[in-house]
Amino acid sequence: MNFDFTDDQHAIKRTAREFLSARYKPETVRELAADERGFTDQQWSELVQLGWPGVIVPEAHGGLGLGAVELVVIFEEMGYALAPSPLFSDVCAALLLAASGTDEQRERWLGPLAAGECRGTLAVWDEHAGWAPDRSEVEPAGGALAATKIAVPDAATADFLLVAAADSRHYLLELGNSSTEILSVPSLDQTRKLYTVKLAGAPAQPLAHAPGPVRHAYAAIITALAAENVGVAQRAMEMAVQYAKDRKQFDRPIGSYQAVSHRCAQMLLEVESARSLCYWAAWALDHQPETALRAASMAKAYASDAGFRVTSSALQVHGGIGFTWEHDLHFFLKRAKANAHAFGDARWHRDRVAALAEV
Amino acid sequence: MDLTLSQAEEAFRDELRSWLGENHPGHEPAGDEAAFEFRREWQRKLHGAGWAGVSWPKEYGGRGATLVEQAIFNEELVRARAPQVANVLGLAMGGPTVIAHGTEEQRKRYLPPILSAQEIWCQGFSEPDSGSDLASLKTRAVRHGDQWVVSGQKVWTTFAHHAKWCMLVARTDPDAPKHKGLTYFLMDMEQDAVHVRPLRQITGEAEFNELFIEEARIPDENIIGGEGNGWAVAITTLMHERSTLAFGLQVGVQIALGELIEHARQTRAQDGIVASDDPVVRQRLAQLLIESEILRLNAYRGLSAIMRGGVPGPEGSLGKWHWSEVNQSLTELAMDIAGPYAMSAEDRWTYRFLRARANSIEGGTTEILKNIVAERVLGLPRMR
Numbered sequence: 021m022n023f024d025f026t027d028d029q030h031a032i033k034r035t036a037r038e039f040l041s042a043r044y045k046p047e048t049v050r051e052l053a054a055d056e057r058g059f060t061d062q063q064w065s066e067l068v069q070l071g072w073p074g075v076i077v078p079e080a081h082g083g084l085g086l087g088a089v090e091l092v093v094i095f096e097e098m099g100y101a102l103a104p105s106p107l108f109s110d111v112c113a114a115l116l117l118a119a120s121g122t123d124e125q126r127e128r129w130l131g132p133l134a135a136g137e138c139r140g141t142l143a144v145w146d147e148h149a150g151w152a153p154d155r156s157e158v159e160p161a162g163g164a165l166a167a168t169k170i171a172v173p174d175a176a177t178a179d180f181l182l183v184a185a186a187d188s189r190h191y192l193l194e195l196g197n198s199s200t201e202i203l204s205v206p207s208l209d210q211t212r213k214l215y216t217v218k219l220a221g222a223p224a225q226p227l228a229h230a231p232g233p234v235r236h237a238y239a240a241i242i243t244a245l246a247a248e249n250v251g252v253a254q255r256a257m258e259m260a261v262q263y264a265k266d267r268k269q270f271d272r273p274i275g276s277y278q279a280v281s282h283r284c285a286q287m288l289l290e291v292e293s294a295r296s297l298c299y300w301a302a303w304a305l306d307h308q309p310e311t312a313l314r315a316a317s318m319a320k321a322y323a324s325d326a327g328f329r330v331t332s333s334a335l336q337v338h339g340g341i342g343f344t345w346e347h348d349l350h351f352f353l354k355r356a357k358a359n360a361h362a363f364g365d366a367r368w369h370r371d372r373v374a375a376l377a378e379v
Numbered sequence: 380m381d382l383t384l385s386q387a388e389e390a391f392r393d394e395l396r397s398w399l400g401e402n403h404p405g406h407e408p409a410g411d412e413a414a415f416e417f418r419r420e421w422q423r424k425l426h427g428a429g430w431a432g433v434s435w436p437k438e439y440g441g442r443g444a445t446l447v448e449q450a451i452f453n454e455e456l457v458r459a460r461a462p463q464v465a466n467v468l469g470l471a472m473g474g475p476t477v478i479a480h481g482t483e484e485q486r487k488r489y490l491p492p493i494l495s496a497q498e499i500w501c502q503g504f505s506e507p508d509s510g511s512d513l514a515s516l517k518t519r520a521v522r523h524g525d526q527w528v529v530s531g532q533k534v535w536t537t538f539a540h541h542a543k544w545c546m547l548v549a550r551t552d553p554d555a556p557k558h559k560g561l562t563y564f565l566m567d568m569e570q571d572a573v574h575v576r577p578l579r580q581i582t583g584e585a586e587f588n589e590l591f592i593e594e595a596r597i598p599d600e601n602i603i604g605g606e607g608n609g610w611a612v613a614i615t616t617l618m619h620e621r622s623t624l625a626f627g628l629q630v631g632v633q634i635a636l637g638e639l640i641e642h643a644r645q646t647r648a649q650d651g652i653v654a655s656d657d658p659v660v661r662q663r664l665a666q667l668l669i670e671s672e673i674l675r676l677n678a679y680r681g682l683s684a685i686m687r688g689g690v691p692g693p694e695g696s697l698g699k700w701h702w703s704e705v706n707q708s709l710t711e712l713a714m715d716i717a718g719p720y721a722m723s724a725e726d727r728w729t730y731r732f733l734r735a736r737a738n739s740i741e742g743g744t745t746e747i748l749k750n751i752v753a754e755r756v757l758g759l760p761r762m763r
Contacts, residue, residue, distance in 0.1 A: 021382065021450075022381050022382075022686070023380060023382060024380060024680075024683040024684070024686075025380055026380065261757050261758070264759055265760065272760075273759075273760045275753070275760050276759070278750070278762055281749070281750070281753035281757075281759045281762065282746070282749040284759060285756075286749070288697070289697055289700070289701055292680075292697065293677060296673060296676035296680050297669070297672065297673060299676075299680075300382065300672075300676050303380050304382075307381075307382075307383075308382075308383075315672075318668070318672055321665070322669050370661075370669070371661065373665040373668055374665040377664075377665070379640055379655050
């Protein structure tokens with residue numbers, strides 16, 4: 021029993037923290053939030069040099085061949101830095117391709133994905149389809165897809181889409197095709213670019229029908245997203261604690277008032293609890309698959325709530341300044357809240373926890 | 380990272396499990412005296428098989444178990460629904476404090492009878508006017524030659540009527556700053572100057588006592604950790620209270636949650652629907668499943684941090700505070716599931732609901748624990 025990272029995992033975490041804090045300073049994040057594309061080619065190629073687009077891609081396909089624990093380490097740090105990047109959507113595509121791509125598809129796409137030569141993203145949610153993140157009603161007709169997908173991250177800069185369809189099936193659709201319309205939509209979280217994608221009979225190739233591996237891939241996706249919220253919440257907590265030490269009112273630092281300090285203690289409890297669940301879920305994904313779905317849903321449910329509660333509480337500690345556009349806090353709050361609603365919100369995952377526990 | 384037990388840890392667990400399977404003494408008899416004798420007998424049995432003081436070093440009669448083995452031990456005892464031992468406070472708090480701060484002579488004198496339940500221990504910290512502000516306590520000890528004469532009042536003293544020794548913190552220097560003027564004594568409870576009065580609580584039972592001390596005598600050699608050093612010694616006792624009990628508490632929550640889910644499945648909510656089909660109840664049960672998993676995971680993460688870094692930190696305060704919230708909301712949901720039956724006191728959930736009210740007070744109030752987290756972990760300025 022050892023609930024601690026290996027030396028290698030600690031090293032990845034340290035490297036990620038150092039690299040991301042040097043490259044994604046608050047003013048850079050702010051510029052990218054205002055930028056239409058949301059990242060530069062230079063920034064992408066630096067991530068490629070670290071090997072991160074191929075973190076979970078098997079070594080045989082030129083990836084790092086690492087597991088969910090390393091994935092979680094990287095995305096916790098991406099959240100901490102609030103680094104705007106297509107890395108998350110790209111890794112989602114890699115996870116699904118690795119899980120259910122045909123041999124030819126894996127051969128064709130995983131290598132270039134790992135090498136950062138192309139990028140994929142995931143189009144999951146049908147418009148007006150309700151809350152369930154795992155249900156699409158898209159029925160392909162003769163190898164072509166007609167559907168409208170909402171909240172597709174980084175679609176304008178991706179080379180291909182993986183489109184969720186009925187019966188847990190996914191289709192790979194290369195972009196740059198006239199039957200696909202990509203509309204930029206304003207996103208709550210300006211550091212992650214979202215698009216509405218309209219497919220009007222676009223030709224697409226089916227991935228293999230593999231419900232088990234697909235569930236496992238989605239569990240890895242929500243665990244990575246939960247880890248991102250852990251990093252986001254950690255950073256917001258640190259900002260709040262620093263502000264509570266510096267800011268004086270009635271001649272005392274506001275952090276000496278229990279109304280403020282107990283709020284900060286609550287943040288620590290929630291950040292550490294979300295972190296424990298994420299690390300456990302990641303470990304289960306790698307080593308105890310029978311527990312992984314339950315653990316991932318627990319992590320996603322809790323981190324969805326905690327991410328928002330902590331960032332929102334940090335805003336309260338900051339008072340008026342926290343409500344201004346000039347202060348960075350709102351970017352963290354928006355990322356946490358957007359993440360809370362991606363791939364199933366807390367309520368949806370609690371429902372699944374209850375079902376898996378056979379309540 | 381490896382969240383499974385190692386071979387050695389598994390062997391430890393299996394040995395304990397099979398021992399518990401063969402030696403479980405069954406249900407505790409009714410009545411305070413009978414129940415206490417039963418617990419004393421149970422502890423003797425554990426001790427005889429080398430299962431008392433598992434965390435203590437071997438040279439003092441313990442098992443020298445690793446932190447993970449201690450965690451397993453606490454989990455397994457609760458999982459087997461084993462009865463409590465008679466000398467809970469001696470084993471979990473008194474012994475570790477004597478090991479940490481006592482002299483070699485004191486260790487030889489006090490540790491063996493703690494293990495064998497021959498001498499029961501109680502804790503004299505809180506006073507009517509000194510609860511959370513423990514260092515303001517007024518019980519006074521005055522030196523008379525090689526003896527101390529002690530007068531004052533203590534409260535919330537568990538097991539006082541069975542105890543031989545009281546871990547007593549008293550003021551020996553009224554002129555020193557409040558944290559500095561305290562000394563940690565072991566007071567012999569078997570003297571006329573000590574009066575014990577049971578304190579009836581909201582559940583109707585009397586788990587705790589009040590202690591009236593009128594010129595009790597304590598010899599000089601019963602000081603632990605030196606005159607004027609009582610605060611540091613008391614903190615050791617409190618840290619042990621919060622950290623070593625955590626594993627048992629978290630398994631306790633898991634077991635109660637299993638019972639609660641069964642309770643929800645069997646309680647009719649409305650036409651054709653049992654409580655466990657109700658979407659709000661399901662959400663609350665799922666949240667409790669998540670929180671009880673967190674209690675387990677945070678405890679193990681804390682343990683791994685100790686194994687890497689050395690000493691237990693104030694993170695231990697997170698666990699006790701969080702546990703009290705989870706246990707309280709668990710018992711509150713049980714009452715909500717019971718519907719109008721919640722009004723009757725026959726149900727075991729009614730007792731648990733009432734008993735859980737103390738969880739956020741006993742062993743450090745949630746407010747004090749949040750202060751500790753804010754100041755020691757987050758480095759926020761001290762509250763003034």
